[in-house]
Amino acid sequence: MKLLVIGTLGGFFSGxxxxxxxxxxxxxxxxxxxxxxxxxxxxxxxxIVLIAAYGAIDQAIYGNVNPAHAALVxxxxxxxxxxxxxxxxxxxxxxxxxxxxALLVATAAELIF
Amino acid sequence: xxxxxxxxxxxxxxxxxxLVGVGGGVLFVPALVIFLDQTQVKAEATSLMxxxxxxxxxxxxxxxxxxxxxxxxxxxGSMGVLGVVGGVAIANAVSGRTLELMFAALxxxxxxxxxxxxxxxxxxxxxxxxPGPP
Numbered sequence: 241m242k243l244l245v246i247g248t249l250g251g252f253f254s255g256x257x258x259x260x261x262x263x264x265x266x267x268x269x270x271x272x273x274x275x276x277x278x279x280x281x282x283x284x285x286x287x288i289v290l291i292a293a294y295g296a297i298d299q300a301i302y303g304n305v306n307p308a309h310a311a312l313v314x315x316x317x318x319x320x321x322x323x324x325x326x327x328x329x330x331x332x333x334x335x336x337x338x339x340x341x342a343l344l345v346a347t348a349a350e351l352i353f
Numbered sequence: 354x355x356x357x358x359x360x361x362x363x364x365x366x367x368x369x370x371x372l373v374g375v376g377g378g379v380l381f382v383p384a385l386v387i388f389l390d391q392t393q394v395k396a397e398a399t400s401l402m403x404x405x406x407x408x409x410x411x412x413x414x415x416x417x418x419x420x421x422x423x424x425x426x427x428x429x430g431s432m433g434v435l436g437v438v439g440g441v442a443i444a445n446a447v448s449g450r451t452l453e454l455m456f457a458a459l460x461x462x463x464x465x466x467x468x469x470x471x472x473x474x475x476x477x478x479x480x481x482x483x484p485g486p487p
Contacts, residue, residue, distance in 0.1 A: 248436040249436060251435060252439050256456070261436075282420030285376075286416075287430035296402040296405055304394055305395075313384050314363060314402070316363040316364035320364040321371040321410055322411075336372065337468075351453040352457045
């Protein structure tokens with residue numbers, strides 16, 4: 241039941257603000273379902289695949305997607321995500337929490353300004 | 354030069370995905386708007402396409418590390434699709450500014466909760482190394 245709510249809210253905020261559902265999903269998994277940080281972030285990525293795929297297909301129909309530009313940021317990002325996941329296994333979970341808190345503050349700043 | 358900058362932000366966005374489990378859109382969108390001259394809407398759309406592949410590879414790697422509850426992820430992802438439909442409908446109906454400020458406030462509240470949780474040490478650190486500032 242909680243999973244259904246978390247998933248729905250993740251998608252909801254994603255559709256509302258264009259921020260990834262992960263911003264909502266990760267903390268809810270940690271606080272509500274007592275996930276560890278690594279497990280929360282890994283599982284969040286799996287959910288994001290589906291949410292983003294739906295969004296991308298929907299937007300592609302409207303002709304808003306630029307595949308060349310997606311590749312330009314996306315291909316380096318593939319190297320980035322492999323690196324990030326590897327680094328994450330080697331740092332304390334508390335550091336993951338603090339990084340996430342910093343990301344939330346940055347997201348809030350981006351929304352406000 | 355712009356391409357290099359966009360690629361660099363892309364790499365950093367991907368790192369963020371691997372480190373904290375978000376799609377990386379928080380950096381992809383500015384990269385597309387600032388360096389590749391896309392409008393906000395098209396940047397968000399293009400960012401979503403990049404996120405599909407980045408999140409898929411990230412989830413695969415995290416699965417290899419034993420950090421993915423596959424069933425939970427699929428359930429949340431499926432419900433998320435419903436959520437997106439609702440979110441987009443509301444985004445088109447309500448003043449964006451109020452919603453943005455409310456969500457910003459929510460982000461700050463969660464950030465404080467996360468930091469408090471770390472300071473309380475509700476979970477013992479995985480190693481003895483003290484975490485540096487983010």
